[in-house]
Amino acid sequence: MKLIICIHNHQPVGNMDHILEEACTRSYMPFFNVLEKFPAVKLNIHFTGFLFDWIKKHKPDYITLLKELHNRGQLEILSGGMYEPILALLPEDDALTQIELHRDMMEETFGVRPKGMWLAERVYEPQLPKVMARAGIQYTIIDDNHFKSIGLKDGELYGYFVSEFEGEKIFIFPGLEVLRYAIPFKSIEKVDECFKDLKNAGADVAIFGDDGEKFGLWPGTYDYVFAKEHWLESFFRYLTDNASWLETVHFNDYIETTPPKGRIYLACQSYREMEEWCLPPERAREYDKLFHDDGLPCRDFFKGGYYRHFLVKYSESNDMHKKMMRISKLARGNSAAKEHIYMAQANDSYWHGVFGGLYLPHLRGSVWHHLIEAQKILDPKEPFVDGYIDDINLDGHDEAVIRNNEIEASFRLKEGGVLYGLDYKPSSVNIMATLKRRYEGYHEKIREAVAQPAADGTKTIHDMVLAKEEGLEKYLHYDWYRRASLIDHILGNGATLDAFYRCEYTEPGDFVREPYRAELMKENNGVNLILKRDGHIWQGDTMFRLTIEKNIAIVPGKAGLSVDYRLTGEVGVPFLLGIEFNFGFLGSGGDRYMETENGLYGLAQHGILDASSSIKFHDPYQNIEIFLEFSEPAELWTFPVEVVSLSENGFERNYQSTMVMPVWQFNLADGARNIHITMRLDRTDQA
Numbered sequence: 001m002k003l004i005i006c007i008h009n010h011q012p013v014g015n016m017d018h019i020l021e022e023a024c025t026r027s028y029m030p031f032f033n034v035l036e037k038f039p040a041v042k043l044n045i046h047f048t049g050f051l052f053d054w055i056k057k058h059k060p061d062y063i064t065l066l067k068e069l070h071n072r073g074q075l076e077i078l079s080g081g082m083y084e085p086i087l088a089l090l091p092e093d094d095a096l097t098q099i100e101l102h103r104d105m106m107e108e109t110f111g112v113r114p115k116g117m118w119l120a121e122r123v124y125e126p127q128l129p130k131v132m133a134r135a136g137i138q139y140t141i142i143d144d145n146h147f148k149s150i151g152l153k154d155g156e157l158y159g160y161f162v163s164e165f166e167g168e169k170i171f172i173f174p175g176l177e178v179l180r181y182a183i184p185f186k187s188i189e190k191v192d193e194c195f196k197d198l199k200n201a202g203a204d205v206a207i208f209g210d211d212g213e214k215f216g217l218w219p220g221t222y223d224y225v226f227a228k229e230h231w232l233e234s235f236f237r238y239l240t241d242n243a244s245w246l247e248t249v250h251f252n253d254y255i256e257t258t259p260p261k262g263r264i265y266l267a268c269q270s271y272r273e274m275e276e277w278c279l280p281p282e283r284a285r286e287y288d289k290l291f292h293d294d295g296l297p298c299r300d301f302f303k304g305g306y307y308r309h310f311l312v313k314y315s316e317s318n319d320m321h322k323k324m325m326r327i328s329k330l331a332r333g334n335s336a337a338k339e340h341i342y343m344a345q346a347n348d349s350y351w352h353g354v355f356g357g358l359y360l361p362h363l364r365g366s367v368w369h370h371l372i373e374a375q376k377i378l379d380p381k382e383p384f385v386d387g388y389i390d391d392i393n394l395d396g397h398d399e400a401v402i403r404n405n406e407i408e409a410s411f412r413l414k415e416g417g418v419l420y421g422l423d424y425k426p427s428s429v430n431i432m433a434t435l436k437r438r439y440e441g442y443h444e445k446i447r448e449a450v451a452q453p454a455a456d457g458t459k460t461i462h463d464m465v466l467a468k469e470e471g472l473e474k475y476l477h478y479d480w481y482r483r484a485s486l487i488d489h490i491l492g493n494g495a496t497l498d499a500f501y502r503c504e505y506t507e508p509g510d511f512v513r514e515p516y517r518a519e520l521m522k523e524n525n526g527v528n529l530i531l532k533r534d535g536h537i538w539q540g541d542t543m544f545r546l547t548i549e550k551n552i553a554i555v556p557g558k559a560g561l562s563v564d565y566r567l568t569g570e571v572g573v574p575f576l577l578g579i580e581f582n583f584g585f586l587g588s589g590g591d592r593y594m595e596t597e598n599g600l601y602g603l604a605q606h607g608i609l610d611a612s613s614s615i616k617f618h619d620p621y622q623n624i625e626i627f628l629e630f631s632e633p634a635e636l637w638t639f640p641v642e643v644v645s646l647s648e649n650g651f652e653r654n655y656q657s658t659m660v661m662p663v664w665q666f667n668l669a670d671g672a673r674n675i676h677i678t679m680r681l682d683r684t685d686q687a
Contacts, residue, residue, distance in 0.1 A: 001199045002249045003239070004173070006044040006078065006141055006209035007031070008118050011051040012348035013083050014366020020054050027216035028055075029062055030226045032069060038236040042248040045075050045212075046118040049082035049102050050346070056109075063109065070110050076250035079103045079114035079137065085345035086307070087132075088125040088268075089321065091328055098342055099135035116140060116251050118209075120347050122175075123270045123307045126165055133168035139251055141209045143271045144174040148300035150267060158203035160255070161264040171260060173251065175209035177272070183208055184215060184224070184231050188238050195246055205254065219649055268306055275304025277353035278313065281441040288441070310351040310358075315393075315482065316435055317350045317358055319421065320367050322393045327374050337377040344370035352645070359435065359645040359654050361586045365622075368430035372423045379405055379425075383556040387520050387527040389413075400518050402527050402552065406559035407681065409552070411486075417516030417531035417550065418484040424559060424681045427623045431681070434584035434657035436479040437503075437643050446644060446651050447473050468652040475644050475653055477502045481512050483641055483657060486563065487580035488512065488548050490537055491663075495576060497608055501639050508575065510535045511548055526555035537571055544571040546668075560680035568672045577664045578637065579677065583626055584657040585619050588640055592619045594658065596636065603658045609636040615660060620684045631676035634662035 009028055011020050035041060045066075047055070055062055069075045081087060081098035082105070090098070099117065107113045116139040117132060124142050132140060144157050160173045182194050198206050215232060216222045225231045239248055269275070276287050287304050290296060311318040324344050331337035349367045352358040387402040397414040410421035422432045446467065480503055481487070490509025491500075499505035516531040532549040546569035553562040567577065585592060588603035595601070596612035603617070611633040617626040641657045666673060 001195070001203055001245060002205040002247055002254060003195070004044065004205060004207045004249055004251060004254060005042075006046070006118070006175070006207070006251070007212045007215075008046045008209065009051060009212035010048040010084055011054070012363055012366075013050045013343045013346040014349075014363050014369070015050075016362065017054075017058075020051065021058075023051075023213065023217050024055065024059055024062065026222050026226075027213055029059070031212060031215050031232065032062075032065055034226070034232050034236060035069065035074065036065065037233070038240050039072060039074060040240050040243055040248075041236050042074055042076070042250055044078055044116070044251050046078035046080055048080060048084040049105060050084070050343075052105060052109075067110060076116070076252060077106050077110050077112065077114050078116045078118050078251075079106055080118040081120055081345075083343050083346045084120045084348075085342075086120050086123050086347045086350070087128060088123055089308070089347075089350070090345060091325065092131060093332075094328055094338075094342065094345065095131050096135050097338070098345070099132070099137065101342070103136065121270055121274060121307070121351075122146075123274070124266055125268045126265065128165070129163050129170040130165040130168040132170050137170065139171035139173065139255060141173040141175050141207065141251075142266075142269075143180075144176050145272050145300070146266050146269045147174045147264070149269060149303055150264075152264075153300075155202055156261070158198070158205050159258065159261040161262060162260045163264050163266060171255060172264070172266070173207050173209075175207050179206060179208040180210050183210070184221070184235065188231070188234050191235070192238065192242075199245070205249075205258070213648075217648075269303075270307050272304065274307060274351075274353060278307055278309045278351070279305040280313065281439050281443075284441040285444065307351070314352070314358055314435075314438075316364070316433075318395075319393055320344075320364070320371070321350060323371055324367075326392065327371060327378070330378055331374055334377060337374040340370040340374035340377070344368075344374070354646055354648060356645060356647040356654070359643060359647075359656075361433070361584060361654070361656060364433050365429070365584075365586055368423070368433050369428045372425055372428040372430065375408070375423070376425050376428070385527050385554055385556045387522060387529060387554075389518055389520055397515075398518070400520065400529055400531075402520075402529050402554045404554055404556050404558070406557065407554070407561075409554065409561060411518075411529065411531065411552075412482070412484070413518050413531070414515045415482065416484075416487055416512050416514065417518070417533065418482070419486040419552075419561075420482065420484040422485070422681075424624055426559065426683055429622045429624050431583050431624065431626060432484060434483045434582050434641060435643060436481070436483045437477055437641065439478050440645070442646050442651075443476055443644065446476065468650050472644050472651055472653060475642055477504075479503050483582040483659070485581040485583075486550065486552075488550075489576075489578035489580060489661070490546070491576040491578055492539075493574060493576060493665075497637050497639070500637065501606070508538045509546065526553055528553050537569075537573070537575060539573050542572075544573070545569050546571055559682065560678065563677040563679065565675040565677070566672065567666065567668065567674075569668055570671060571666075571668045574665065574667045577666050577675070578661045579675075580659060580661040581628065582641060582657040582659050583617055585617075585655075586621060588655045588658065590621065592617075592621070594618070594638075594660070601638075604640040604655070605658075606639040609638060611635045617658070618684060623683050623685060625682045625684055627678075627680040627682070628660075628662075629678040629680075630662055631674075632664060634664050637661040637663055 082101035087095045122142045349363040385404040400411040408423040488511040519530040521528040529552045551564040638660045
């Protein structure tokens with residue numbers, strides 16, 4: 001029996017140096033150091049472009065080892081998208097270039113142009129054979145559940161198949177889930193049983209393909225795989241000793257000696273766990289329960305969700321994706337801008353499962369950084385100001401954008417007329433890059449979990465239930481609106497910060513999630529966006545009419561917005577007006593702070609600050625300062641917006657943004673009142 005082993009090593013664009021250092025030290029380097037001892041073992045490997053480039057710069061000796069292993073015939077090199085994008089989510093030209101860039105990098109290093117590729121997150125769609133074939137790719141590997149869901153049985157999966165789209169063909173290998181869950185988590189004896197079961201079932205080839213990080217970097221695996229139990233060395237020794245009946249081979253060699261099993265057409269699909277993660281949380285829990293029901297007659301046809309639904313599940317992900325698509329179209333023919341677009345297409349920030357992904361601010365920040373860098377290259381070089389109203393996020397409702405050479409501000413008209421994106425171009429930062437606090441299906445496990453010591457290496461990452469700190473259940477609060485800025489809250493006089501923080505309060509106004517009318521006025525000296533809503537305040541059964549109008553002005557060459565609020569109506573009761581701001585930083589600690597007329601505070605401050613006419617936020621790490629000034633002093637409600645999310649290390653609390661809300665006491669006895677707010681941005685190295 002032949003055995004094809006494919007190892008995929010990946011770190012996302014924007015990941016921190018110390019994380020890449022740890023990954024190399026605990027996983028990638030020891031893995032190939034062990035392989036060097038067993039020259040008869042042949043592997044197929046894939047390194048994503050960002051990781052490989054980092055290794056070339058920081059670990060050149062490691063590249064030398066990889067080249068030696070390749071030259072002596074142990075390694076076949078696979079390609080992929082340069083920055084590990086989900087190919088199906090890209091414009092076709094971008095997908096082709098991503099593959100070509102990676103093939104160029106591999107050819108430059110190893111002297112061969114890869115014929116196969118790793119498909120990011122094994123997200124397959126029927127049009128991809130054409131894309132891969134046009135890029136010069138001959139084969140790929142995806143999970144066996146793709147094949148089973150269209151009717152194939154286990155005994156029909158031992159080999160590879162040919163598929164095509166519009167006459168362009170590709171070979172597709174099914175990676176076996178039974179091996180993915182066995183290696184390296186089961187003992188060598190159990191793995192041996194698994195291989196013998198496959199051989200006895202008639203398999204002439206078995207294919208294993210999975211993440212290299214499971215060898216040493218996943219929790220509990222370093223000691224198990226390398227330091228103490230030496231699982232990997234035992235495994236390679238086992239393969240060497242059993243080569244008479246279990247021969248490791250390369251994909252390309254197998255293709256040259258063995259014909260495909262037949263033609264096949266596969267549906268839109270990814271690996272099984274991904275199809276659970278992309279479901280709405282309540283349905284994901286139902287899916288998980290049903291899938292693990294011993295009474296389920298046939299799991300092969302038990303399909304979950306569709307990867308693209310992440311763009312529905314997380315509107316913040318959709319915003320990044322649609323902006324990437326818009327700028328990519330504008331950047332055609334501009335290689336400098338396109339390079340940033342390619343880096344912004346790294347898949348990790350667009351979804352969330354057992355890994356942090358979208359919930360990690362530094363990964364989202366990297367996407368926004370590269371999108372803004374690309375936009376800056378495309379912008380006019382002289383000072384300009386512009387604005388437009390269009391459905392930019394493709395949800396069927398218009399958004400408004402006002403922009404100049406310093407900033408770009410985006411507003412959701414259908415939901416409160418809120419400011420949901422603010423790109424500060426001098427530092428290439430979107431200061432609104434935050435997340436709302438959402439219910440996730442795994443939160444039910446948190447309520448049952450307690451802090452535990454690190455798991456041993458015998459569990460897969462999908463089995464682990466770890467809490468990185470005690471008391472996480474205290475932070476399980478869920479927002480009923482999207483975290484943004486210029487959110488108009490009408491609150492009763494009895495409103496409290498604690499209830500507001502928990503999102504367990506009554507809001508007598510109807511402005512937060514309701515639509516605002518928009519009018520755009522362009523003049524030579526600037527653009528004014530006028531947002532207006534004729535809404536209401538309720539007190540018991542009594543309704544009062546209230547109109548909120550906010551006039552947002554932007555001028556050329558200035559990194560700031562001028563906002564004039566006007567409230568009109570015959571409201572017979574006093575109320576509180578709170579205008580909420582959320583500023584997304586990459587963290588709340590270090591040298592970051594906020595400052596009012598009354599003192600300095602950390603970004604994780606939770607409380608009501610004494611009345612002030614201004615507040616400043618300072619973040620030297622992203623090189624940005626944010627200044628807010630109010631025409632009337634206001635007490636400032638503030639707290640950190642923190643989510644409880646799941647990563648490969650367990651459940652953890654993740655800072656997303658700092659909420660600050662100036663609150664004024666209102667009494668519209670005279671029928672109208674005005675508030676003026678100035679927002680100004682600057683670099684910390686120029687402030």
